[in-house]
Amino acid sequence: MRIPRALPGVLLACSLPLTGCIVESGRGEMSRSLIPEVNCPVEPDTSITTDIRIGYQQIPNGDLIVKDANLLAKCMPNATITWTQFSSGADVVRAFGSNALDLGLMGSAPTAKSLSAPLNLDVRVVWVQDVIGGAESLAVKDSAIDAIAGLRGRRIGVPFGSTSHLSLQSALDKAGLAQSVTVINLEPSAILGAWQGDQIDGAWIWEPTLSELTKDGHVIMTAEDTAEAGSPTYDLEGARGEFVTANPAAMRMWTAAQNWAVGLIRDDREDAVARLAGQLGVDPDQVRGQLDGYIYLDATEQAAPKYLGGGLGTDIRNTALFLQTQSGVDAVGPPAVYTGALYPDAAREVAQK
């Protein structure tokens, strides 16, 4: 009987990692802030007991500040809140598709995709996390090129399906270069490698890759330019339609917390930078630079006709129309689908307070 002699060893080896030290996903905020804790900006609501599953991304905006300050748990002490990290808007859309998420941050391109055929998801747009400005820009290496017209016959890298891709294509369309520039699908880290090896002449990309590229290149166009030309790009907060309908009180509380975070970015930049740096795990200097590349809107501005009041719906539909030409969506619905997906109620209520 030699086999049983090994048995205790086998059992031990199997059970060691399973007992004792189980690491759980999505545990609460652990960082130690040496500054006083923040309290809920409004009266906490103990009557909210729902489960709230939130998808966030590593983008420097109010969402990460709310997460950092643990504000939702303070405003809704009896709700169960789970934060899940996503690496792209496409993954957030997939999670909405499988009903695994109640609220999730995604760019305007994935939002347009989720509201159009074939997905036609029941997703509402409840908040504009940021309007993308200089944070996503077109950098080129050849110092002789100073305008987009100089890109004829060149190769440009961009992550496909991203808001940067959207900005690049609309800029190329405007300049009549859509057919004469080679656009290559590359992930941010791959863009850096391709740039270093001179395999691309330029890239439309965000931080921290953008800073690396501008070390031996220069920016010729930003998302702010394309926004002025009529193709703005956003980071939006999507919400599951059923969740929004069933939990208006939770939505109001969530919006109040986001509004507080926007106020912090505007009025107490250093505190916001420290919180974002802690969440992102990067140097505060890097965050400081990145914040300037986005425009943050408070509840009053969001509720205005330009954004959640209706204008944003047109922007999302235009994005969908553009995606259709890129085979990103099958069909674009009537304008009512996109304006109807906006949910300005919570922003309005918070703005009135």
Add this chain to the structure above:
Amino acid sequence: MTQVVAGEAPARKDDEPEGPAVPPARRRPKLSPEALRHWGIRAGALIVFLVVWWGATAAHVIEPLYLPGPGDVWRAFVRANTWHQVAPGVPREVLGEQNYFLWEHLIASLQRIFIGVGVAIVFGVLLGFAMGSSKWVATMVEPYLNFLRALPPLGYFSLLIVWFGIGDTSKVWLLFLAAFPAVTVATLSGVLGVKRDYVNAARALGAGKSQVLARVVMPASVPDIVNGIRLAVGFAWTTVVAAELNNGIPGIGGLAYVAGTQLRTPLVIACIIVIGITALLLDSVIKWIGLAAAPWKGRA
């Protein structure tokens, strides 16, 4: 009957090369000159490697963003395992990286691998035995098994997310699907490779079908199964980064990915080294379990 395999096997040394004279279970590590030389060569190679690495980065042959020096990697490793300030002067301390220490990321990944591969071992071994004992089952299952084996995990992972959600379930499924074919194929080859002599001898002594399976076939295929498990754990490690691309925090693969998107190469390399060393250790543990469970390996 118990003694048939265990007792008889070491006596049959006819066709296999002879192993060491002392049974492996009793080989206590008293460092012989040979072992010293063996470890000396390894330590020397490691030192040479580190010096070349350090030299290449110190001489700025390669930009630090692409290959940081050993010191940077070590600092990233320490930072990821301790409480530290976000930056000097910022009144805020965070633990590890992404709200978890590095070792917690590692354990989170190990948990997923242990569950995924654990289920894969049970299922894979059972399926392998079923295929080995019934031609019918084998004919039916084999094409699907080979089909699954050839699929790239990243290709079908998005489907698993749609089916099982973004939590740990889809990750464990991915690891299971990546791991079990290796176990099944190894078990099958183990079962088919059992010497007819053993089976015939047992049957001649009056063993029934189930006794032959339990006392002869199963023990005789243990070495193959262990090899299959080693391969399976290897596959699981190669898939774990893909599995943790989405919602992979905590997870060592997820951390490597996030660090990559932030261009923090020292942390990426620290994660890779930790993954590599853990995989090595895990493999030697499985190898050791295999030797303990089948000490006659190589001598029967």
